[in-house]
Amino acid sequence: xxxxxxxxxxxxxxxxxxxxxxxxxxxxxxxxxxxxxxxxxxxxxxxxxxxxxxxxxxxxxxxxxxxxxxxxxxxxxxxxxxxxxxxxxxxxxxxxxxxxxxxxxxxxxxxxxxxxxxxxxxxxxxxxxxxxxxxxxxxxxxxxxxxxxxxxxxxxxxxxxxxxxxxxxxxxxxxxxxxxxxxxxxxxxxxxxxxxxxxxxxxxxxxxxxxxxxxxxxxxxxxxxxxxxxxxxxxxxxxxxxxxxxxxxxxxxxxxxxxxxxxxxxxxxxxxxxxxxxxxxxxxxxx
Amino acid sequence: xxxxxxxxxxxxxxxxxxxxxxxxxxxxxxxxxxxxxxxxxxxxxxxxxxxxxxxxxxxxxxxxxxxxxxxxxxxxxxxxxxxxxxxxxxxxxxxxxxxxxxxxxxxxxxxxxxxxxxxxxxxxxxxxxxxxxxxxxxxxxxxxxxxxxxxxxxxxxxxxxxxxxxxxxxxxxxxxxxxxxxxxxxxxxxxxxxxxxxxxxxxxxxxxxxxxxxxxxxxxxxxxxxxxxxxxxxxxxxxxxxxxxxxxxxxxxxxxxxxxxxxxxxxxxxxxxxxxxxxxxxxxxxx
Numbered sequence: 001x002x003x004x005x006x007x008x009x010x011x012x013x014x015x016x017x018x019x020x021x022x023x024x025x026x027x028x029x030x031x032x033x034x035x036x037x038x039x040x041x042x043x044x045x046x047x048x049x050x051x052x053x054x055x056x057x058x059x060x061x062x063x064x065x066x067x068x069x070x071x072x073x074x075x076x077x078x079x080x081x082x083x084x085x086x087x088x089x090x091x092x093x094x095x096x097x098x099x100x101x102x103x104x105x106x107x108x109x110x111x112x113x114x115x116x117x118x119x120x121x122x123x124x125x126x127x128x129x130x131x132x133x134x135x136x137x138x139x140x141x142x143x144x145x146x147x148x149x150x151x152x153x154x155x156x157x158x159x160x161x162x163x164x165x166x167x168x169x170x171x172x173x174x175x176x177x178x179x180x181x182x183x184x185x186x187x188x189x190x191x192x193x194x195x196x197x198x199x200x201x202x203x204x205x206x207x208x209x210x211x212x213x214x215x216x217x218x219x220x221x222x223x224x225x226x227x228x229x230x231x232x233x234x235x236x237x238x239x240x241x242x243x244x245x246x247x248x249x250x251x252x253x254x255x256x257x258x259x260x261x262x263x264x265x266x267x268x269x270x271x272x273x274x275x276x277x278x279x280x281x282x283x284x285x286x287x
Numbered sequence: 288x289x290x291x292x293x294x295x296x297x298x299x300x301x302x303x304x305x306x307x308x309x310x311x312x313x314x315x316x317x318x319x320x321x322x323x324x325x326x327x328x329x330x331x332x333x334x335x336x337x338x339x340x341x342x343x344x345x346x347x348x349x350x351x352x353x354x355x356x357x358x359x360x361x362x363x364x365x366x367x368x369x370x371x372x373x374x375x376x377x378x379x380x381x382x383x384x385x386x387x388x389x390x391x392x393x394x395x396x397x398x399x400x401x402x403x404x405x406x407x408x409x410x411x412x413x414x415x416x417x418x419x420x421x422x423x424x425x426x427x428x429x430x431x432x433x434x435x436x437x438x439x440x441x442x443x444x445x446x447x448x449x450x451x452x453x454x455x456x457x458x459x460x461x462x463x464x465x466x467x468x469x470x471x472x473x474x475x476x477x478x479x480x481x482x483x484x485x486x487x488x489x490x491x492x493x494x495x496x497x498x499x500x501x502x503x504x505x506x507x508x509x510x511x512x513x514x515x516x517x518x519x520x521x522x523x524x525x526x527x528x529x530x531x532x533x534x535x536x537x538x539x540x541x542x543x544x545x546x547x548x549x550x551x552x553x554x555x556x557x558x559x560x561x562x563x564x565x566x567x568x569x570x571x572x573x574x
Contacts, residue, residue, distance in 0.1 A: 123500030143498040172498060182495035185488040190506040193480055195561045196538040201472040202564045204534050208469035209568060211430040211459060213410030217570040218505045219477040224565050227558035231551055238546045245539050247491050251483040252532050252539075259525050264518055271514035274482045277489045278511050281496060283504045 001092070001159045003166075005030040007064035009079060011044045011053070013126060014096045015070035016134030019049040021167045024136045034060040043131055061086050066163060067115070069095035069107070072232055077106040087115040092159040094120040098183065099236040100147040100176035108151060116156035119147040119176060121183070122169055127224040137168075141283075144169035145183075147176045170282070184240035189248060191230060192241070194223040288379070288446045290453075292317040294351035296366060298331045298340070300413060301383045302357035303421030306336040308454045311423045321347040330418055348373050353450060354402070356382035356394070359519055364393040374402040379446040381407045385470065386523040387434040387463035395438060403443035406434040406463060408470070409456055414511040424455075428570075431456035432470075434463045457569070471527035476535060478517060479528070481510040 003026050008015045011033050019031050032052035035041040044053035054060055061067055061083055069076050076095060087093070093115045097103040100119045111117035124142040126133055144164040148157045161171045174182065198220050201208050234241060258267050290313050295302045298320050306318050319339035322328040331340035341347055348354055348370055356363050363382060374380070380402045384390045387406045398404035411429040413420055431451040435444045448458045461469065485507050488495050521528060545554050 123498055125500065125502070142500060145498060182492055182498055185492055186495045186499045186503045189487065190484055190503050192542055193484060193539075194506055195558055196535060196542060197477055197480060198561045198565045199538050199557075200476065200531065200534045202561075203538075204531065205469055205472055208473045209564065211410055211432060211469055212473045212568050212570055213412065213429060214570060215412070215509045216473045216477050217568060218508045219481055220565050220568075221505045222502045223558075223561050225562070227555045227562055230558050231555040235546065235549070235551060235554060242543055242546060244487065244491065245543055247487045248483060249536055249539055251486050251490075252480075252536055255479055255483060256529055256532055259521065259529060262522070264522060267522060268514045268518040270486075271482060271510075271517055274485045274489075274510050275512070275514055277496065278485045278507050281499050281504060281507075283499055283501060 001162045002065045003029045003163075005032060005064045007032045007034065007061045007067045008050070009034045009060070009067065009069050009083070010071035011035050011040050011131050012070060013129050013131070013133050014122070014124075014138075015068070016044070016047075016049060016131040017124070017136070017138035018068060018070060018096075018167075019044070020134055020136035021139050023049065025166050025168065032060040032064065040131075047131065049134070057082055058086055064091060066092040066094070066159070069093070069097070072229060073097045073099060073102055073106070073236055074232060076103060077110070080107050080110040084110050084114045087111075089113070089115060091115040092156055092163065093117040094156075094160050094163070096120060096122055098187070098233045100145075100179045102236050104147065104149060104176045108149070112151075116153045116159065118152050118156040118160050119179075120160055120164060121145045121147065121179060122164065123187070125225075127221055129226045129229070139164070140168035142169050143282075144171050145179050146171060146173045147179045148173060149175055180237050181240045181243075184237055184244040188234055188237050188241050189244040191222050191225070192234060192245065193248065194220045198223050288449045289352045290316045290450070292319060292351045294319045294321065294348045294354045295337070296321045296347070296354065296356050296370070297358035298322045298327050298418050299357060300416050300418070300420050301409070301411075301425075302355070303331070303334075303336060303418040304411070304423070304425035305355060305357060305383075305454075306331070307421055307423035308426050310336065312453050312455065319347040319351065327418075334418065336421070344369055345373055351378060353379040353381070353446070356380070356384070359516060360384045360386060360389055360393070360523055361519060363390060364397070367394050367397040371397050371401045374398075376400070376402060378402040379443055379450065380404040381443075381447050381450070383407060383409055385474065385520045387432075387466045389523050391434065391436060391463040395436070399438075403440045403446065405439050405443040405447050406466075407447055407451060408432045408434065408466060409451065410474070412512075414508055416513045416516070426451070427455035429456050430569075431458050432466050433458060433460045434466045435460060436462055467524050468527045468530075471524055471531040475521055475524050475528050476531040478509050478512070479521060479532065480535065481507045485510050
C-alpha cells in the first residue's frame with residue numbers, strides 16, 4: 001500500500017495520536033490534518049505534528065492515499081459528502097468511530113465507487129481528550145477491529161489491515177454488527193457500569209467517596225471520559241448495549257444468590273474462574 | 288505515642304508494606320514480624336525488612352507498643368486469644384481487615400481490659416498479593432478508616448490515628464457499621480461488579496476478550512485479586528453488599544430507561560454529573 005500522503009480529519013486525541021504514530025512508523029509519509037476550526041488547525045501547526053494543517057478540506061485530502069475520519073460519528077456523514085468528490089477511486093477511507101453499524105450506514109453509500117471505504121476501530125483511548133493528550137504510542141499493541149461487510153472492497157480490507165499493523169496494532173476483522181455486539185460487552189457496558197458505580201456511591205453515601213482506594217479509582221476511571229462523546233456512543237449502540245446490561249443484571253442477581261447461599265467454595269470458584277479469564281487479557285500495562 | 292517496638296502479625300502484602308513503611312517513617316522503631324509458617328518468617332529475614340521475624344508469637348509481641356493483625360479476618364480470633372495474655376494494658380492493638388463489624392465482634396471482647404483495641408482499615412492494596420509485592424509507599428496518601436465503637440478506649444483511637452498518620456495516611460473515623468456500609472459501596476461492590484463484567488463478556492462472547500482496550504483492563508483490574516481473600520470479604524460484608532448490589536441494579540435499570548428515552552441531553556447530563564463526582568476523588572495516581 002502506498003502511503004505518500006495521509007489525510008487525518010479531526011485533530012483530537014485519536015487524530016493527533018495518529019499523526020504522531022505515523023511520523024514515528026512511516027517517517028516518509030506526508031501528514032495532512034484537517035480541523036473544522038482555524039484554532040484547531042493552528043494548534044496542530046504549533047505542535048509540528050503534521051506537514052499540512054488546515055481548515056481547507058481540498059488541500060488536506062488532495063492526492064492523499066488514505067483518509068481517516070477522526071471525529072464524533074454524528075459529524076461524519078456531512079463531511080464525507082464533501083470529501084467524496086475530491087477523492088480518486090483507489091484511496092483508502094476509514095474512520096476510528098466506536099460504533100460501526102451507524103458508521104457503515106452513513107459512510108459506505110457515500111464512498112461507493114468513489115473510494116475504498118471500510119470502518120476501523122482501534123481499541124485505544126483515554127479518559128483524557130484533545131490534541132494535548134495525543135501520544136505516539138497510543139496504538140502500540142492495541143487491538144484494532146476492521147469492520148467489512150458483504151459490500152466492502154477486498155483491497156480496502158487489506159489496506160486497512162496493513163495501515164493499522166504499521167502503527168503497531170493487533171488487527172482483527174468482524175462485521176459491523178459483530179463488532180458492535182463485542183464492544184457493547186468490553187467497552188460500552190464497562191463505561192456505563194463505571195458511571196453507575198459512581199452514581200450508586202454518590203447517591204447512597206456521598207461521604208464514602210472521600211475514602212476510596214485505588215480499586216475504586218481504576219474501576220471508575222473511564223467515567224471521567226468526555227460526557228458528550230460517550231453519550232453519543234452509548235446511544236448509537238443502544239440495542240446491543242441494552243442486551244449487555246440485562247446480562248450484567250442477571251450476573252449481579254446470580255452473585256446475590258451466591259452470597260445468600262453462604263457457600264464459600266462456590267464464591268471462591270466463581271472469583272477464581274473470573275481471575276483466570278481476566279489474567280489472560282492481552283493488554284500491555286503501558287497501553 | 289511510644290513506638291519503640293511494633294509487632295506485625297502476618298507477612299503478606301499489607302504486613303510487608305507496613306514493615307517497609309515503618310522502616311521509612313519511623314526509623315527508630317524496632318519491627319517484629321510473626322509468620323504462621325517458618326518459610327514465611329524466613330522470607331521476611333531474607334528481605335531484611337524487620338529486626339525480628341519468627342513463628343514464635345511471644346518473642347514477636349514481647350514489649351511491643353503496637354500490635355497489628357495483618358491476616359484474613361477468619362484467622363484473627365484464634366490468634367488474638369493467644370496474643371492477649373502476652374500484652375500489657377497500654378498496648379495498641381489494631382488490624383487491617385476489610386470488614387469491621389466481624390473484626391470488632393471477634394477481637395474487642397478478647398482484648399477488653401488487656402490492651403487497647405480499635406479496628407483500622409487502610410484503603411490500600413493491589414490485585415497482587417504476598418510479601419514480594421510489598422511497597423514502602425503503599426499507605427502514602429491512602430485513606431485509613433479507624434473504627435471505634437461506644438466501648439473503645441479513647442487513647443486507642445488517638446494512638447491509631449497517630450500511627451496511620453505517621454505512615455502518610457489520611458485518617459478518618461467511622462463506626463464499624465458505618466465503615467462496612469461505606470466500603471460495600473466503594474470497594475466490595477466495585478470488586479463484585481468487575482468480576483461480573485468479566486463473567487458477562489466471557490459468557491456472552493468469549494472472543495471479545497481478545498479485543499479489549501485499556502478501559503476494560505482498568506475497569507476489571509481488581510477481578511485479578513486473590514479469590515480466597517475476596518470470597519471471605521464479600522461474604523463477611525454480605526448484608527451491606529446486597530443492599531449496594533440492589534442500588535446498582537436500580538441504577539442500571541435507570542440507564543436502560545435513559546437509553547430508551549433517546550434523550551441525548553439527559554444522558555450527557557447524567558455522564559457529566561458522574562464525571563464531576565469522579566474527578567473529585569482524592570486518590571493520588573501513584574497510590
